[in-house]
Amino acid sequence: MKKVLLLPALSLALGSCAMMYAPMTYSLAKQPAGGALNSSGNVTVKRDGMTVMTSAMVSGLAPNTYYVAHYHNQGTASTDPCSSGGAPIMSSKIVGQSDAMGMLTLSGSVAASDVMSATYFNIHTASDAAGTPADAGVSCTSVKM
Numbered sequence: 001m002k003k004v005l006l007l008p009a010l011s012l013a014l015g016s017c018a019m020m021y022a023p024m025t026y027s028l029a030k031q032p033a034g035g036a037l038n039s040s041g042n043v044t045v046k047r048d049g050m051t052v053m054t055s056a057m058v059s060g061l062a063p064n065t066y067y068v069a070h071y072h073n074q075g076t077a078s079t080d081p082c083s084s085g086g087a088p089i090m091s092s093k094i095v096g097q098s099d100a101m102g103m104l105t106l107s108g109s110v111a112a113s114d115v116m117s118a119t120y121f122n123i124h125t126a127s128d129a130a131g132t133p134a135d136a137g138v139s140c141t142s143v144k145m
Helices: 007-015
Strands: 024-030 040-047 051-059 066-073 094-097 104-111 118-125 139-142
Touching: 024 118, 040 139, 051 066, 051 118, 066 104, 094 104
Parallel strands: none
Antiparallel strands: 024 040, 024 139, 040 051, 051 104, 066 094, 066 118, 118 139
16 A cells, blocks of 8 residues: 655645745935935835835934834825825834944834835834834835835
8 A cells, every 4th residue: 555645745835825026125215305314225125925024224324313114105295205295004113223323224024915005115213212203204215015
């Protein structure tokens, strides 16, 4: 009597259910209304079928300062996403503190369904460690989910 082991085929079939998308990297630039800071950096967005994982590295920020980042929906003030004044998607909030050189590294994840309508990713100065935004933003990039 032959015994057939189907576990590898089953795990291959289950593993293919989670669709992976190619990571997207966006260049951050100074927020149009963001004041005097000349920040720059990159945001990398990785998405599977259920989750969006975001990581950002930004330089040129104020040293030892809290920042908060999140995705935004398109606003009506402008056709340029970063100038549009769109509503933040608060479930995508990521808080971090810049180092002594003004370098900030952020990472977080959010349900893909929460951010599918996002048109930009914005980083604000935060007034506290909880990530309360203190300005309209210091660095921004448009995104496509």
